[in-house]
Structures are given as C-alpha cells and as structure tokens.
Amino acid sequence: MAISVETFFLNPEAQGTLQAQIQQMIAHGILSGRFRRGEKLPSSRKLAVHLGVSRITVTLAYTELLANDYLSARGRSGYYVSDNAPEPPPERPPVPRNDGVDWSRAIGQRFTGGVTPEKPQDWARFRYPFIYGQADPTLFDHANWRLCALQALGQKDFTALTTDYYDQDDPQLIEFIARHTLPRRGIIARPSEILVTLGAQNALWLTAQVLLTQRRVAAIENPCYHALRDILTQSRCRLAPVDVDADGLPPDAIPSDADVIFTTPSHQCPTTATMPLNRRRALLKRAAELDALIVEDDYEFEMSFLSPPSPALKSLDADGRVIYVGSFSKSLFPGLRLGYLVGSEPFIREARALRASVLRHPPGHIQRTAAYFLSLGHYDAQIRRMGRVLAERRQVIEQAVQRHGLEVAGRGAFGGSSIWMRAAEGTDMSERARALLAQSVLIEPGQNFFSGEMPPAHFYRLAYSSIPSERIDEGIAQIAQALA
Structure with missing residues (x-):
C-alpha cells in the first residue's frame, strides 16, 4: 500500500533544517505505527512539490533514513518502509486531554449512565x-447473501445504490414486507403504513420520540429489554414498570394513567414467556379503556421451531391502537441492523419525518440486497x-x-x-x-x-x-x- 503524500506536512514553527524536519516526520510516522513495514513512500519529486521544497532536500532525507534502516530502496520502484524498521512501542493508555472546555457545563443532555451491559467484542x-x-457465523447463508449483494450492485439496480430516497424506502423491500412477511403474522398493511429502520432498537427510539413527552407515562414490563428502558429514560417520560408473570404482561396491573404500553407478547424479553390469546385480547381491551397505545416488539417470533408462533397482537387490533416492531437482525445476521415499523399512517408519517432528519434512510444497497435475499427464498x-x-x-x-x-x-x-x-x-x-x-x-x-x-x-x-x-x-x- 502506498502512503498518501497528503499525510505529510511541515510545521512552520519546527526547528532545524528542512532535511532534518522531513527525516523526523517520516521517522515519527514509523515509530508511531502510522507507517507500516512494506508501505511505499511518495516519490522524491512528488513529496518535494507537495512540501514546496527542493527535490534534493527530500532525496537527502530519504538517503539518511535509508542508511539508518528506516527505509529500503527497491530498484526503480522507489522507497519503502524497511522490514528492519524499528517496531512501534507497545500502546499505552491514552493520556487524558486537557480541553479548555468545561464539559460538565457544556453538555446539555446526557445519554450515558444507562444499564445496557458491555459484551466482549472477542x-x-x-x-x-x-x-x-x-x-454462530456458520448458521448464516453467506454465499447467497454475497450473490444478492452482487446482484444489487448490477446496472439494473444501480439506482438503489446512488439514489437519495430522502424519507422513503426501497420499494421492493417494502413490497416484500407487506405481501409476505406481515401476512405470516396475520397483519395486513399498506406501504404507507410501513417504515424501514436500523433494527428494532432504532424503531423503538423513533416510537418513543414520537409518542412520549415529559408528561406522559410509559408502562413497561419488569424485567424488560434493558436498552428499551434506557431509551425511555432518555425521552424523559414517566416510567411505570409492571411485573410480568408466567404469561407475560398482566393487563390488570397496568396503571390507569398509562399513555403507551410497551410489550413483547410473542417472546417476553428476557423471561421467554408467551402471552396467551385470551390475555392478548384482555390487553387490547385494557388499552382501549385507558385510550392508550401499545408498542408490540415481536421479538424472536421467527425462532419458533418447537411449534408455530401465535398470531401477532397487531393482527387482533381493530382500531389501529397497536404499533408493531419487527426486525431481520437476529434472523438474518446481527450486524445487519435492519428492522421495520408498522402503524397507522399519521404515526408512520411523523416517524418517517423524524428518521429523515436524523439519518434520511437505511442504505439503499442494503435494503435492495435484503429484498433479493428475501424474495428469492434464501431467508426462509x-x-x-x-x-x-x-x-x-x-x-x-x-x-x-x-x-x-x-x-x-x-x-x-x-x-x-x-x-x-x-x-x-x-x-x-x-x-x-x-x-x-x-x-x-x-x-x-x-x-x-x-x-x-x-x-x-x-x-x-x-x-x-x-x-x-x-x-x-x-x-x-x-x-x-x-x-x-
């Protein structure tokens, strides 16, 4: 790999000759680990023009570094970082930077301090x-995902990669979700009632931002998905934890001042309880009595390998009270971060506008690749x-x-x-x-x-x-x- 000439700058306040400054600059790059063994340096002519010095100055600096075994010359190919160059010292913990800013006063709202645990990257x-x-990476169909990604990069689908959808989504992915994914959960929805998100967590964040204020009450399961509690805490709404039992969230225990009810009826997180049909109907009745909305996180419904999953709570919803959160992240692969929201048009319209102001839309190429992977049967x-x-x-x-x-x-x-x-x-x-x-x-x-x-x-x-x-x-x- 060649080292870009744009990475070299002379410090106007540096001491010493230009030749010494160039030597020191390159040696420091090697000792700091920025320049690695075998990487090619810019030609003496190119570096001289970039730095505004004579070519002989750069040549003399390279020659001195060559003599000290920092660099090696390869015929007419040029100069490279030597295989015998000094190794960078072991990394030390970074020294705290003394900013001139009092960040305890400058930060207007804090998002740290949540309880989401750190999981080892290794x-x-x-x-x-x-x-x-x-x-386990062996569980995922890498070969067909790669083929779908290549297909999405083809000339026919090039607009999916180059187009700024602004606040819209890939029409092929939306069509598949509407015609195939949702009907399996008993849900019928129009494209205008579906929004693609960066996973279920992003969907929950959008929902909390649209529905909740400091004066509204969110009823949540206890225990529940810890990241959801962090999201709701950051929204500054009032939280009302409701203890779950063997059948999930008990409707009668939901407080009378609840405005939004968050639940995982198909597969309660983390207890894995499944809410039976009669309780789902009771939950819808309770929400109607309170004039509250329900946010259904249909968590892990795809992993129902012991018996077919129960119909989604949203499928029983007759008056648009349920907002449905789905995700492909766990069933395709965790790093995909692709999910979707389903709800009434007025809600989706606001969620779409909020998403557009934050990230526009999930990458078009990822959406088109997922659409191919789903529609060609690889997902099933x-x-x-x-x-x-x-x-x-x-x-x-x-x-x-x-x-x-x-x-x-x-x-x-x-x-x-x-x-x-x-x-x-x-x-x-x-x-x-x-x-x-x-x-x-x-x-x-x-x-x-x-x-x-x-x-x-x-x-x-x-x-x-x-x-x-x-x-x-x-x-x-x-x-x-x-x-x-």
Missing part, C-alpha cells in the same frame, strides 16, 4: 460463549436451517441443565435462542459471571433487565445460538461448579 475466542445477541431456507440447529442445541442445553441441577426460571414454549435461569437467592450473578471469564465461560447476568433501586441479582440468561452443541454440557458443568 466473544468468539471463549470456549463456552452462552452469550445472547451473537450467533436459512430460518429452517437455523431452526433445526437451535432445536438440537435447545435439547442439549435442557438436558445439561437438568443433569447438573441448575434451575430454569423461564423457557420459551415456542422456541427462541435462550433460557432464563435462576440461582439461589442472595447469589450475585454479576460476580459469578466475572469469575467464570477465567474458565472461558460467558453468561449474561440478569440484574440489568429489572427496574428499581434494588433489582434481584440471582437471575441470568443462557443463550445457545453462539455455542456449538458439543461444548454445551462442558460449559454448563463449569457454571454449576461456580454456583455450587
């Missing part, structure tokens, strides 16, 4: 990664393949949990990719999770899912989407030993 190096939200084939693998892992993990005497707090009746677990009361699972890292075991403590000042610390979640079947029993044995 999770794949752990032998027993019972970690949620990451997946992948879901079936993932279902078979997850069903096998689910059986292995349940047998291992029973064999090693661990306690299950919630298991999805339809499937899913995780099991909600409970240790003995008084057990700090955050502390145990840190200790298990030394055994190459990753688990997710459950404390962050709960609202309140003293959330229970003895729950944890075991995901089986990111660990092969043959390692599950060994990993469960390690966890059982840590809890013994």
Whole structure:
C-alpha cells in the first residue's frame, strides 16, 4: 500500500533544517505505527512539490533514513518502509486531554449512565460463549447473501445504490414486507403504513420520540429489554414498570394513567414467556379503556421451531391502537441492523419525518440486497436451517441443565435462542459471571433487565445460538461448579 503524500506536512514553527524536519516526520510516522513495514513512500519529486521544497532536500532525507534502516530502496520502484524498521512501542493508555472546555457545563443532555451491559467484542475466542445477541457465523447463508449483494450492485439496480430516497424506502423491500412477511403474522398493511429502520432498537427510539413527552407515562414490563428502558429514560417520560408473570404482561396491573404500553407478547424479553390469546385480547381491551397505545416488539417470533408462533397482537387490533416492531437482525445476521415499523399512517408519517432528519434512510444497497435475499427464498431456507440447529442445541442445553441441577426460571414454549435461569437467592450473578471469564465461560447476568433501586441479582440468561452443541454440557458443568 502506498502512503498518501497528503499525510505529510511541515510545521512552520519546527526547528532545524528542512532535511532534518522531513527525516523526523517520516521517522515519527514509523515509530508511531502510522507507517507500516512494506508501505511505499511518495516519490522524491512528488513529496518535494507537495512540501514546496527542493527535490534534493527530500532525496537527502530519504538517503539518511535509508542508511539508518528506516527505509529500503527497491530498484526503480522507489522507497519503502524497511522490514528492519524499528517496531512501534507497545500502546499505552491514552493520556487524558486537557480541553479548555468545561464539559460538565457544556453538555446539555446526557445519554450515558444507562444499564445496557458491555459484551466482549472477542466473544468468539471463549470456549463456552452462552452469550445472547451473537450467533454462530456458520448458521448464516453467506454465499447467497454475497450473490444478492452482487446482484444489487448490477446496472439494473444501480439506482438503489446512488439514489437519495430522502424519507422513503426501497420499494421492493417494502413490497416484500407487506405481501409476505406481515401476512405470516396475520397483519395486513399498506406501504404507507410501513417504515424501514436500523433494527428494532432504532424503531423503538423513533416510537418513543414520537409518542412520549415529559408528561406522559410509559408502562413497561419488569424485567424488560434493558436498552428499551434506557431509551425511555432518555425521552424523559414517566416510567411505570409492571411485573410480568408466567404469561407475560398482566393487563390488570397496568396503571390507569398509562399513555403507551410497551410489550413483547410473542417472546417476553428476557423471561421467554408467551402471552396467551385470551390475555392478548384482555390487553387490547385494557388499552382501549385507558385510550392508550401499545408498542408490540415481536421479538424472536421467527425462532419458533418447537411449534408455530401465535398470531401477532397487531393482527387482533381493530382500531389501529397497536404499533408493531419487527426486525431481520437476529434472523438474518446481527450486524445487519435492519428492522421495520408498522402503524397507522399519521404515526408512520411523523416517524418517517423524524428518521429523515436524523439519518434520511437505511442504505439503499442494503435494503435492495435484503429484498433479493428475501424474495428469492434464501431467508426462509436459512430460518429452517437455523431452526433445526437451535432445536438440537435447545435439547442439549435442557438436558445439561437438568443433569447438573441448575434451575430454569423461564423457557420459551415456542422456541427462541435462550433460557432464563435462576440461582439461589442472595447469589450475585454479576460476580459469578466475572469469575467464570477465567474458565472461558460467558453468561449474561440478569440484574440489568429489572427496574428499581434494588433489582434481584440471582437471575441470568443462557443463550445457545453462539455455542456449538458439543461444548454445551462442558460449559454448563463449569457454571454449576461456580454456583455450587
């Protein structure tokens, strides 16, 4: 790789000759790690013109660096960073910069301080990664996704890459969602009632911004998706946590001043409970009595490999009270960040305008690639393949949990990719999770899912989407030993 000539600048206030300054500039680039071994430097003529110095000055600087083994010459090809050049020193923790700004006063609104946990970026190096939200890359159809991406880059679809849709979305993706994806959940929607988002979390953020104010009340499940609670806290609305039971959110416990109700009826997060049909109808009735809206996060409905999923709550909605959140991120691949909102036109119109002011629209090429992947049947084939693998892992993990005497707090009746677990009361699972890292075991403590000042610390979640079947029993044995 060639080093761009634009990266070289002479400091007007620097001391020493021009030749010495050029030598020092290149040596510093090598010692700092910016210039790496084998990279080609600009020609002496090009660098001289760029810096406004004579060519002989640059040539002498290169010659001196050549003699000190910082550079090497390759015939008529030019000068390169030498293979024997000094190695950059090990990275040190960055020294805090002393800004001249008092950021404690300058920042008008804070978004840090939430409870969303940090997950190791190197999770794949752990032998027993019972970690949620990451997946075994072998489960995904990389070959056909690549072919669809190439097709989307073709001349026929070039406008999907080059067009600024402003506040609109790829019409082929919208058509597929409207004609194929939503009818499977019992939902009929027009294109004007669908908005593509950057995953479900972005959809929840847009919804909170449009529907909630400081004077409005949001009823949320307890425990619930921790990122949702962060989003609602940042919106400055009033939160009303409602404890879930074995059937999910109990409608009678929703407070009478609730304006918006957030729920995960198909697969409660994180307990995995599925809301039965009679309770779904009761929830719609309760929302109508309160004149409240319902935001349905149809979380993990695609992972229903044990039995067909229940119809979406939105499919029972007769008066447009339910706003539906769907996502392809977990079922295609987590890094895709592609989801969608479905709701009445007045709501979608405002959400679309807000999205346009923040990010315009998700990239057109990604939308068109997803549209091809879905419409050509690759998505359905992948879901079936993932279902078979997850069903096998689910059986292995349940047998291992029973064999090693661990306690299950919630298991999805339809499937899913995780099991909600409970240790003995008084057990700090955050502390145990840190200790298990030394055994190459990753688990997710459950404390962050709960609202309140003293959330229970003895729950944890075991995901089986990111660990092969043959390692599950060994990993469960390690966890059982840590809890013994």
